[in-house]
Amino acid sequence: MRVSIPSQLQSYCGGATHVEAAGATIDEVLHDLDRRFPGIRFRIVDEQDRIRRHIRIFVGAEAAPDVNVGLKAGDDLLIFGALSGG
């Protein structure tokens, strides 16, 4: 599936704004990304698998409350850096 990478994380992906990744849940997709782009996952979720406070993840237009959200073929996963202060 197509994953949108925010500017804050594009250094992990060689500057790519979008990458392809596989997984039946957001968690699986993030692990797939981390295998190819080491370190990226821990900057998105913490050691308790919670989405970090200033990161937002959407499946299509739907905000994901956690990484256990299931995914189906054709979904787009969008990762954003949310407002985080000055």
Added chain:
Amino acid sequence: MTTAVQLLIGTRKGAWVYRSDAARRDWSVTGPIFLGQIVNHFVVDPRGGGTMLMAAKTGHLGPTIFRSTDAGATWTEAAQPPAFPKSTDPRSARAVEHTFWLEAGHADEPGVWWAGASPPGLFVSHDDGVTWESVAGFNDHPMYDQWVPSGAGTPDGPLLNQIAIDPRDAKHMYIATSTGGVFESRDRAQSWAPLNKGVEVTFGPDPYPEFGQDAHSIAIHPLNPDRIYQQNHCGIYRIDRPSRDWRRIGETMPADVGDIGFTVLTHPREVDTAWVFPMDGTTVWPRTSPGGKPAVYRTRDAGLSWERQDAGFPREQGWFTVKRQAFCADAGAPVGLYLGTTGGEVWMSDDEGAGWRQIGAHLPEIYSVLATPAA
């Protein structure tokens, strides 16, 4: 005798490196490194080998450790940054918000590094900073919830803000925290006990609790590791081990300056010499230079008396302060002193504090400055 110095500077928006000539007169700057990353600590291995570590995070992204093994030419990320163990109870599950302090292990333990984090957590690496593991002796201590009470902390969160190792004994360690004060271990971090007797708390009902102090900074003297200075949230202290009693040595500071500050520094060769950079801890705690007149204070008699060293600093309308890791010394003769300010200025003294000059400005808020011999 002086040699070229390299200053590793961590700021709220990235890192910079300043390098001097052998006379410490002319300086050049390189950077930014990792522009936009919040760099709480930027260090190099004092045991040789050249490994540099940087504790970083951003406003959006989680914390990490960057590593360089080629004097900062290239950087990689720790494969496993400091993190608490996965918890089965999500309500109490801790997550590292940021790594605050990086400490090279004892000289007898090459490749070992320690890290302190917010919320207070102790972590160790045995592979030169590539992977880090949680230190159960502190992080899972039965007293942890009392040493780190819920809701306690600084505006930047509760901190395990410093780690210090007795140069005579790798098993003998100290940590400083913002929630419990100083703790000591004699078994290489497997067990810990508070070491706060005599240190005042002005923000709780018990003025001298066993723990609960806010130890901003401690400094073990390298030639006499039994001598430890402490700049606490509530004053300047000294302890001479094996005593367990801290003695307040800040009461000899001028009353209109006080003895509140973030940082304390020892002389590399003189056991009774130390420096502090006071800040205003009155009324609403402005945490600025008292009266807008920045100054370092030096004691040469272990705190019996202090002398003001402000030549070169602004005479008025200077409102910066100096954070915990942003005051350091080199090993030259005379000793060079360096400080980074909350206003992004870098100041140095090449005569042990007698005179000061600005060698850098317009940086973001400075969190850490470390002086090392230039490569």
